[in-house]
Amino acid sequence: MVMEKGNAKAKEYKQSNDMKPLGILIDGRGDPNAVDTEGVTLPTLIRVSSEISNGSIILNVDCDMYANNSELVRDAVCFFMDEENGHEIAYVQFPQNYNNMTKNNLYGTSMKIIPEMATIKMWIFLDWMAMEDLCTWALDVFTGESLSGKKYNKQNKEKWESIPIGRKVDESSHDSEERIKGLATCTYEENTQWGNEMGLKYGCPVEDVITGLSIQCRGWKSVYFNPVRKGFLGLAPTSLAQSLVQHKRWSEGDFQILTSKFCPFIYGHGKIKLALQMGYGIYCFWALNSFPTLFYVIFPSLCLYKGISLFPSIYSPWFLPFMYVIIAEYAYNILESLWHGMTLKGWWNEQRMWLLKRTTSYLFAFVDTLLLLSGIAKSAFIITAKVSDDDVSQRYEQEIMEFGSSSPMFTILASLAMLNLFCLIGGATRVMMDGGISVLETLMLQFLLCGSLVLINVPFYQGLFFRKDKGRLPTSLAITSVVVAVLACLISIY
Known part of the structure; x- marks a missing residue:
């Protein structure tokens, strides 16, 4: 059959x-x-x-x-x-x-x-x-x-x-x-x-x-x-929206399993190996992964903007464990990707998508699951559209990120992109005005984190301000993201 x-x-x-x-x-x-x-x-x-x-x-x-x-x-x-x-x-x-x-x-x-x-x-x-x-x-x-x-x-x-x-x-x-x-x-x-x-x-x-x-x-x-x-x-998927919706459905379904009687650690206890339970758990905890990711995307950057150091100085012995973890993790990840036939740019695109999914798809999956459990909303199966018009297909083949419309997910992503850009500029201004190298020594890891987030979000800056094709982000979203980022910076100061 x-x-x-x-x-x-x-x-x-x-x-x-x-x-x-x-x-x-x-x-x-x-x-x-x-x-x-x-x-x-x-x-x-x-x-x-x-x-x-x-x-x-x-x-x-x-x-x-x-x-x-x-x-x-x-x-x-x-x-x-x-x-x-x-x-x-x-x-x-x-x-x-x-x-x-x-x-x-x-x-x-x-x-x-x-x-x-x-x-x-x-x-x-x-x-x-x-x-x-x-x-x-x-x-x-x-x-x-x-x-x-x-x-x-x-x-x-x-x-x-x-x-x-x-x-x-x-x-x-x-x-x-x-x-x-x-x-x-x-x-x-x-x-x-x-x-x-x-x-x-x-x-x-x-x-x-x-x-x-x-x-x-x-x-x-x-x-x-x-x-x-x-x-x-x-x-x-041939557009960013399709990819984010697809992962929202996957992470929402997996989180529903975790909160049901089919939780791998309860339903599978004594029936399947612990390693297999943990394998299922990786996907079941996708939705919860959104919160630590949002913390690292927002708070270290805001503290950089205000001049508050969260990590050891580059001359402190405690700086070495941080650098070891960063270098070892990314070196292994890059070598593994290249060994399996991926390009360096392909690896970078994958890092970007993991960040975008964690801050939107997983977050919306968590919220929708809570609404489902509380009886406020019902579960809905959203099919990922895979058919695109000629313009979208052409931009996809040219590897130009497709936005094309406004959505709550894009509002969050654009606002986070602008927030990190403002915080990086504000932190650099503070270094130049308030002590130069001595301030940079204590904020180095935050500069590294915030700078990486800015580089990852380059396609959003292009979609908000520089692109003229139909796949760009709407002007209204550019205004909204700037206002949200400015308000966040002002709140961090006062």
């Missing part, structure tokens, strides 16, 4: 992008005349349901992704057929990859290092069974047995040779169609365990993560598979 999320959107995506989504290979025979751009034979695209085929393998693909490797299903099945451990595998997960990435990863969406490091981890341990993974079901091949809500049982080892690959159909196609229509309705699931114990879990923006967690807590294992030829490809 092939499970597709958003079939209509998938069809529209296929037609608009001239791509060929690939279904699971049911009968093992492909059309020898159907080949991809590299001459590899494509299997037949067959849509079947569990009532028609009784298939034991389910391929789950997001509507904005398509298969890029005709052998991905066969490779995934190899894990399930492992004689020693295959019976305990619930799903095989592929990394997310995109076919529209710019050279320097403008919006930091390539996620290139994570899958590469996961692959290296498997090489080091020399044991693919040791590599369990968080389930983000954009691209997975999993067993119908694990998705049906069954718990893993060591005593019940089914042999793949005995599993039927299909079902003899005695009824007519018309009768079968009429019967299956009832199964496809939403009302069929009322008063059942669908969406609770069976199938994907509903009511959460990241249904893939919460479903994967529940499967692993039932005793099943998972495998992370990163083939040489990428298994699936899709479209990455």
Whole structure:
């Protein structure tokens, strides 16, 4: 059975992008005349349901992704057929990859290092069974047995040779169609365990993560598979707003898991390894990460503006630990990025996006989750738009950051950018007027932090004051950000 999320959107995506989504290979025979751009034979695209085929393998693909490797299903099945451990595998997960990435990863969406490091981890341990993974079901091949809500049982080892690959159909196609229509309705699931114990879990923006967690807590294992030829490809966001909204949805869903009965440290206690619980926890705490980030973006800069030193002087022995952490962290991060094929500018773009997401996407995710828990608002699933007009696409290819409209997220980001610019100018003025080098010695780390924030926000200064294209920030937002930054500086003084 092939499970597709958003079939209509998938069809529209296929037609608009001239791509060929690939279904699971049911009968093992492909059309020898159907080949991809590299001459590899494509299997037949067959849509079947569990009532028609009784298939034991389910391929789950997001509507904005398509298969890029005709052998991905066969490779995934190899894990399930492992004689020693295959019976305990619930799903095989592929990394997310995109076919529209710019050279320097403008919006930091390539996620290139994570899958590469996961692959290296498997090489080091020399044991693919040791590599369990968080389930983000954009691209997975999993067993119908694990998705049906069954718990893993060591005593019940089914042999793949005995599993039927299909079902003899005695009824007519018309009768079968009429019967299956009832199964496809939403009302069929009322008063059942669908969406609770069976199938994907509903009511959460990241249904893939919460479903994967529940499967692993039932005793099943998972495998992370990163083939040489990428298994699936899709479209990455082509504007800043799209990227921020996407991460707002992800972080909001993960934070909802943390505040629910499915909290990895409670629901997973005694069921999954502590390391895996902590792996889920990294994403569940995304939303809370906004507050320390906002603190470091705002208060050290305001203290620099007022001349208050927060860090040791450059001649103090306590200055060395700070510099060691800064140099070691960024040196390792840069070398790791370059080693995995990223450019230096791509690394810088990724640092910028992490800052922007932490100060907006994660903050809004936290607020919305609190409103949901208090009953003031209801959960909403916001789909990230991936279709852009020609002007936006052209600017994206030229790696020009796309703004184009005003939003609360842009108001926060623009105000923070102007605040740090004013604080850097004010701090430099204070150094020149109030003692020169002696003042600089005590404020050096704050100058370094504030200066880095100003450099990161260069695209915002361009969008606010210098750009003339449609992707610039509105003039009203430029005025608002300046007023907010000035007020913040005045408040810090008085």
